[in-house]
Amino acid sequence: MVINLRFFNRSELMGFIVLAAVLFVILPLSLDVFRLNLVAKYLTYAFVALGLVLCWGYGGILSLGQGVFFGLGGYCMAMFLKLEASSVENTKIQSTPGIPDFMDWNQITSLPLFWQPFHSLTFTILAIILVPGIFALIIGTAMFKRRVGGTYFAIITQAVAAILTILIVGQQGYTGGINGMTDLRTLKGWDIRPDHAKVILYFVEVVLLFACIGIAQFIRLTKLGRILVAMREQEDRVRFSGYSVANFKIFAFCMAAVFAAIGGAMFALNVGFMSPSFVGIVPSIEMVIYTAVGGRMSIFGAIWGAILVNFAKTSLSESFPQLWLFGLGALFIAVVLAFPNGLSGLWADYVQPRIDRLFTSRKSKSAWKDNSVADGAPAE
């Protein structure tokens, strides 16, 4: 009962409405298709940020390797699209028609076994969820069951990101190497490149994002959400309350991986290619920065972080390409030093109280005093 009535508290409900209004109405009406497609690209990172809120913000598990899962999801999607784009007619100039172009360039004459199932869209969708999910399960089990945590875990995830990048670049006959998988064209015969397709894909992505927000919010409100918070503070107390801490960490890490993978798959669809430059150490750290800037304890904050930092990245790197990385670094330092709870923390400290006061004064005018006190001071 309590949970049903209060799926969102008042400030979260406002966050939900504002985000829904901006993404569903304001941006599609005010931006041209090119800019809207850029927003779609930023939103793919919002999925990653959402996962990091659960895993890092709530569970206290800092992963510097989310690019791995973003990449796995993206590559699964890209493999399906690439196979469809490499039909025999499209590739008849190759020495072996019907296989992806980069395989042909690398003297591979038949489709490798692990590529075969990606002819099926059902398999691909399952793989987008399961491949990163199972990979996270293996890493999580190996690390958390041995009580590897904190900085050591972060370093290992970073190493995994480096390894996967090297693997993808090195095996270019199977993966497209440093260039990635380009020239993706159709999804089940439906062209993903023209403007109207971009708009539809944008809306599909926003709907998926809201579904993921729903899942994350549901998890946050169950006892599992509270155990994650408890674990972050007093791991031993959770253990001696009868819980297997490792299993809960594995769960949070796997959820973050699956969210990141969905983002990656949407990236391949919206942007039309996938490359190792979205997998490695630098993109993985950038993902943590979006989350930190937005506020790692806040679902909506992190999503705004992903959108705004990427927007800044595009605008700044259009005008001052060399300055961007310094700007990003400075931003991260500023967040850590000056406002550790990110934008959502600033919002909760400075904006929310004003809004609450506005409500309170209006309410007291209509003689609702008793409610306004309890309602107006949610300890965020």
Next chain:
Amino acid sequence: MLVGHQPKEFLLAVSGLTVSFDGFKAVNDLSFYIEENEIRVIIGPNGAGKTTVLDLICGKTKATEGSIQFRGTELTKLKENEIVKAGVGRKFQTPSVFEDLTVFENLEISFPRGRTVFGSLTFQRDQQVKDRVEEVAEMIFLKDKLNTYASELSHGQKQWLEIGMLLIQDPDLLMLDEPVAGMSVSERAKTAELLNRIIKNRSVLVIEHDMKFVEDIAHKVTVLHQGQILSEGTMEKVKNDPKVVEVYLGH
């Protein structure tokens, strides 16, 4: 080993327990037995290995040698959460409660249901949980603070909350590490009252320095010194043991 004079109904049987940290034996060939409904207090000078003994029983530290039998189950082979499920609860020396959660949520997490990942996803805050949380909150003097964040509680209240979190687990063996340390005089009296109420129907193993408090509650006292038992018996007997007076009570 001690088969000859081991009566049948021990709740906890520790025998030949040894743990060494890089060659230093913090606990050395320790054996003791706790009966059902017994209140045992462990005393001893600093560094005697008191907290280490609790760590060994609850699985925080792994024993180098020896065995810990709890109702016939060997605890040294179990993980911490399995030991909790077997019925052993442990309170830490410094209050360890979840500061970012409310008193209600702290107690709810300790409620023994839905302890797996999927169990906790489907856990419902039903009437049984609410009633039990309220009942325990009343016992630990925090009934009117159910919606207060634990970070806003005083030191003594945090200690009570942690005791409450153990109570709600309803363990057969309750282990308390210095439950009244750092408390004010009035808090101490209330805690003694609380402990006297909760020790019914269960065995309790307490580490405490406050001798007045020990005399009040202990059935039997074990004095540890350098990882070994120096003396064991009733408070009266231990107090008059010349060895104990020399290393511990004398100061």
